[in-house]
Amino acid sequence: MRKELPLALTVLTGLWVMACNYLQPVAKLDLFTKTEHWYVISGTAAFLIGTINLIMVHGKNIMRRKEGWYNSAILLIVLFAYSIHGLIVTQNDPKWQWFWDNVWTPVNSTMFSLLCFYIASAAYRAFRVRSKEATVLLVAAVLVMLGNVPLGKLIWSQIPNIKNWIMAVPNSAGMRAITLGVYVGAFAVSMRIMLGLERAHLGSGS
Amino acid sequence: MNIFDVLQSVDRRVIYVLLALVIAIPLLKPIPLPLSIAPETQQCYDFLNGLPDGGVLWIGGDYDSGSATELTPVGIAAAKLAFKKNMKIILYSMWNTGATQNHNWLKAVADEMGKQYGVDWVDIGWKAQAPYVLRGMTDDIITAAQGTDFEGNSLASLPLMQQVKKITPEYVDGILDLTTGSPGADTYLQYVIEPKGVPCTVAVTAVSSAQYMPRVRAGQYKGLTNGLSGAAEFEKLTGFPGKATAGIGAQAFSHALIILLIILGNIGYVVNRRG
Amino acid sequence: MIFAEGMIADLLVMLVCVVLVFVFIYRARGGMKVPAIRKINGLEAIDEAIGRATEMGRPVHMTSGLGAVSDAETFAFWAVLGHVAKQCARYDTRIINTNYDEQVYAINEEIIRQAYLEAGRPDAFNRDDVRFISNWQFAYAAGTLGIFQREKVAANIMVGYFMAEALVFAEAAYQAGAIQIAGTTATAQLPFFIAACDYCLIGEEIYAASAYLSKDPILVGSVVGQDWTRIGLFALIIIGTVIANFMADPKKSPLYVFLKNK
Numbered sequence: 093m094r095k096e097l098p099l100a101l102t103v104l105t106g107l108w109v110m111a112c113n114y115l116q117p118v119a120k121l122d123l124f125t126k127t128e129h130w131y132v133i134s135g136t137a138a139f140l141i142g143t144i145n146l147i148m149v150h151g152k153n154i155m156r157r158k159e160g161w162y163n164s165a166i167l168l169i170v171l172f173a174y175s176i177h178g179l180i181v182t183q184n185d186p187k188w189q190w191f192w193d194n195v196w197t198p199v200n201s202t203m204f205s206l207l208c209f210y211i212a213s214a215a216y217r218a219f220r221v222r223s224k225e226a227t228v229l230l231v232a233a234v235l236v237m238l239g240n241v242p243l244g245k246l247i248w249s250q251i252p253n254i255k256n257w258i259m260a261v262p263n264s265a266g267m268r269a270i271t272l273g274v275y276v277g278a279f280a281v282s283m284r285i286m287l288g289l290e291r292a293h294l295g296s297g298s
Numbered sequence: 299m300n301i302f303d304v305l306q307s308v309d310r311r312v313i314y315v316l317l318a319l320v321i322a323i324p325l326l327k328p329i330p331l332p333l334s335i336a337p338e339t340q341q342c343y344d345f346l347n348g349l350p351d352g353g354v355l356w357i358g359g360d361y362d363s364g365s366a367t368e369l370t371p372v373g374i375a376a377a378k379l380a381f382k383k384n385m386k387i388i389l390y391s392m393w394n395t396g397a398t399q400n401h402n403w404l405k406a407v408a409d410e411m412g413k414q415y416g417v418d419w420v421d422i423g424w425k426a427q428a429p430y431v432l433r434g435m436t437d438d439i440i441t442a443a444q445g446t447d448f449e450g451n452s453l454a455s456l457p458l459m460q461q462v463k464k465i466t467p468e469y470v471d472g473i474l475d476l477t478t479g480s481p482g483a484d485t486y487l488q489y490v491i492e493p494k495g496v497p498c499t500v501a502v503t504a505v506s507s508a509q510y511m512p513r514v515r516a517g518q519y520k521g522l523t524n525g526l527s528g529a530a531e532f533e534k535l536t537g538f539p540g541k542a543t544a545g546i547g548a549q550a551f552s553h554a555l556i557i558l559l560i561i562l563g564n565i566g567y568v569v570n571r572r573g
Numbered sequence: 574m575i576f577a578e579g580m581i582a583d584l585l586v587m588l589v590c591v592v593l594v595f596v597f598i599y600r601a602r603g604g605m606k607v608p609a610i611r612k613i614n615g616l617e618a619i620d621e622a623i624g625r626a627t628e629m630g631r632p633v634h635m636t637s638g639l640g641a642v643s644d645a646e647t648f649a650f651w652a653v654l655g656h657v658a659k660q661c662a663r664y665d666t667r668i669i670n671t672n673y674d675e676q677v678y679a680i681n682e683e684i685i686r687q688a689y690l691e692a693g694r695p696d697a698f699n700r701d702d703v704r705f706i707s708n709w710q711f712a713y714a715a716g717t718l719g720i721f722q723r724e725k726v727a728a729n730i731m732v733g734y735f736m737a738e739a740l741v742f743a744e745a746a747y748q749a750g751a752i753q754i755a756g757t758t759a760t761a762q763l764p765f766f767i768a769a770c771d772y773c774l775i776g777e778e779i780y781a782a783s784a785y786l787s788k789d790p791i792l793v794g795s796v797v798g799q800d801w802t803r804i805g806l807f808a809l810i811i812i813g814t815v816i817a818n819f820m821a822d823p824k825k826s827p828l829y830v831f832l833k834n835k
Contacts, residue, residue, distance in 0.1 A: 116576055116578070117575070125430070138679070189398065203714060208317065209313075209317060210744035210769075213310040216560060219560045219564070219768070221567065233560075240525070241331075243550045252336070256337060260515060268512045270777075271776075277777030278777075279587075279802070281649065284792065289791060293651045295686070295688075364737065505737070
C-alpha cells in the first residue's frame with residue numbers, strides 16, 4: 093500500500109480537479125477554491141519539517157564545534173528570536189520592521205547584486221568564437237547589450253533598432269517555441285503522474 | 299605566458315574590481331547620456347497616458363528589494379503620472395518580501411502629490427496564497443482580500459474600495475504590473491487579462507524581458523519597460539526623472555566593460571588557436 | 574449544459590492530447606516499436622559527472638531550485654535524483670541535496686534513503702547531506718553557495734525551476750571546480766545556464782529525463798505522444814497564421830470562435 097495509496101490519491105485528486113474545472117454542475121459550486129484551501133493548509137504544516145532539519149543540522153554543528161560553528165549559532169539565534177518576536181508583536185511592530193528593513197532587505201539586495209559580477213565573469217569565459225553557433229550568440233549578445241544602453245546609439249544610430257529587431261523577432265520566436273514545448277511537456281508529465289507511470293517521487297529510483 | 303594568454307585568462311578578481319569601479323564612479327558623478335526610446339516603452343507610456351482622467355489604475359507590485367532598482371522608478375513615475383491625471387490607484391503585492399517597500403514608495407509619491415489614503419489610493423498589501431486571492435478579486439475584492447488592507451484597516455470602510463468592487467473593466471481602467479518572476483505578470487494574464495479583459499502593461503527586469511516580449515508582440519500586454527534602461531526611458535517620457543535616469547550611466551559603462559573584456563578574451567583565444 | 578462555460582474547447586484540445594499520448598503508451602505496452610529519444614548530451618553526461626566525483630573523492634550536489642511539490646519540473650528533478658542517488662550509493666560517492674521547499678526536502682530525503690536501501694548500503698546514507706536551507710530565495714542561494722565552497726563539490730546537477738539564483742549557483746560551482754549539468758524550464762535563466770554550465774537541458778528536455786534514464790518503453794512512448802501533440806499544435810498554429818493573414822476578419826473564423834468559446 094506504500095506506493096498504491098499515494099498513486100490512488102493522486103489519480104482521484106487529479107480527476108477531482110478536472111471535474112471542478114470542466115464539469116458545469118461541479119464548477120458552479122466553486123469547490124476548486126475550497127480544495128485549494130486544503131492544499132494551503134497541508135503546505136503550511138510542512139514548514140515545521142524544514143525548521144526541524146535546520147535545528148538538527150546546525151545543532152550538530154554547534155555541539156561538535158565544527159569549523160564555522162558560530163555561523164550555525166547565529167542562524168539558530170536569529171531564527172528563534174525573530175520568529176518569537178514576530179509572533180508576539182506581529183509584523184506591523186516598528187522594531188520588527190526595523191530588522192526587516194535594515195538587515196534583511198540590504199542583505200537580500202547584496203546577494204542579488206552578486207549577479208552583476210557573476211555575469212561579467214561568466215560572459216567573459218563563455219562568449220568565445222568556438223563555433224558558428226557560439227559566434228552568433230556572441231554577436232547577438234554584444235548587440236543587445238549595446239542596444240540596451242545609450243552608448244549603443246552613440247556608436248551607431250542603428251544599434252538600438254537592431255536590438256529591438258533581435259528582441260522582437262528571433263528572440264520572441266525562440267521563446268515561444270521553448271514555452272510551447274515546456275507546457276506540452278508539463279502536460280505529458282501530468283498525464284504520466286495520473287496514470288501512475290511517473291513514480292520517482294515514491295522512491296522507486298530510475 | 300604571452301600577452302594573448304593573459305587576455306584570454308584575466309583573473310576574475312580583476313574583472314570584479316574593474317566592474318565595481320565603472321559602476322561606482324558614474325553613480326557618484328552622473329554622466330548624462332542620450333536615451334533612445336524603445337517601441338515597447340513608448341507603448342507602455344501611451345497606454346498609461348491614454349487611461350481616462352479620474353479612472354482607476356491597479357498597480358501590481360510583484361517584486362522584492364533585489365529588483366527594486368529596475369522596477370520602483372517605473373512605479374514612481376507611473377504613480378505620479380496617474381495622480382497628475384487625478385486617477386485613483388490600488389496597489390496589490392503578490393510578493394510578501396516587497397509589500398512594505400511598495401507601500402513606502404507609493405505613500406511617498408501620494409504624500410508628495412497631496413493625495414489622501416482611502417480616497418485617492420489604497421494598498422491592499424500582501425495576502426497568503428496571493429495568486430488565488432487575485433483570482434478571487436476578479437469577483438469580489440473585499441472578500442478575497444479578507445477584508446483588510448496593508449495595515450489591517452477595514453477595506454469596506456475606505457471610500458475608494460466602496461466604488462471599486464472587483465477587477466473588471468467596469469471598475470479598473472488599466473493595470474501596471476511591476477514584475478520580476480512568479481507570481482507576477484503571467485498570473486495577471488491567467489486570471490485577469492484573458493478571462494476578464496482588463497488591459498495591462500508591464501515593467502520587467504532586463505533578465506526577464508526576453509520572456510515577456512512575445513506576449514507584448516501578441517498584444518496580451520500593452521507595452522513593456524525593459525529593466526533599468528526601460529525605466530530611464532519611461533521617466534523621460536513621463537517627465538519625472540528619477541533614480542533610473544541617474545543610474546543609466548553606470549549601466550552603460552558596465553556593459554561597455556563587459557563587451558571590452560569579451561572582445562579582448564576573443565582576441566587572445568583566436569590568436570592562440572591560430573598559433 | 575454539462576460542461577463549464579468557456580471550457581469546451583479547452584477540454585476537447587486536452588482530450589486530443591490525452592488520446593495521442595495514450596496511443597503511444599498503448600503501443601509501447603503492446604511491444605510495438607516506438608521511436609527512440611534522440612541523444613541528449615546533458616543526460617548522457619550525468620554518469621560521467623558522477624564518475625568524476627567518485628574519482629576525485631568529492632561530493633555530487635543536486636538541487637531542484639524553487640520548484641514546489643506540485644510543479645512538473647520537480648517531478649523531472651526526482652527522476653534524475655533517483656538515478657543519481659542510486660549511482661552514488663553504488664559507487665559510495667557522497668551526494669548532497671539542498672532544498673528551498675520543505676515538502677520537496679522531505680520527499681528528496683526519502684528518495685535518497687530508498688536508493689541507498691536498494692543498493693544494499695542503508696548505513697551509508699547520511700541524513701545531514703539532505704538539507705533544507707531556506708524558503709527565501711537568496712538565503713537559499715547563500716546557503717548553497719557556502720556548501721559549494723566548503724565541500725568543494727565535484728559535480729553540480731541542477732534540474733527544475735530556477736530564478737535569479739541560477740547564475741549564482743552556476744558561477745559558484747564553477748569556482749569550486751565542479752562539472753555542471755543544468756536544466757530548467759525558466760526561459761529567462763536558460764542563457765545563464767548555457768553560458769556558465771558544461772551541459773544544459775533546454776526546456777522540455779528535462780521532462781524526458783525519466784524516460785531517457787530508465788529506458789522504459791512505456792515512458793518513452795509517452796514522450797513520443799508528447800511530440801505528436803506538439804505536431805498537432807504546430808498544425809493549429811499554421812492554420813491560425815493562414816487565417817489571420819488571409820481572412821478579412823480573423824475573429825469571425827470558426828476556429829477562432831471555437832477556441833475562444835465565448
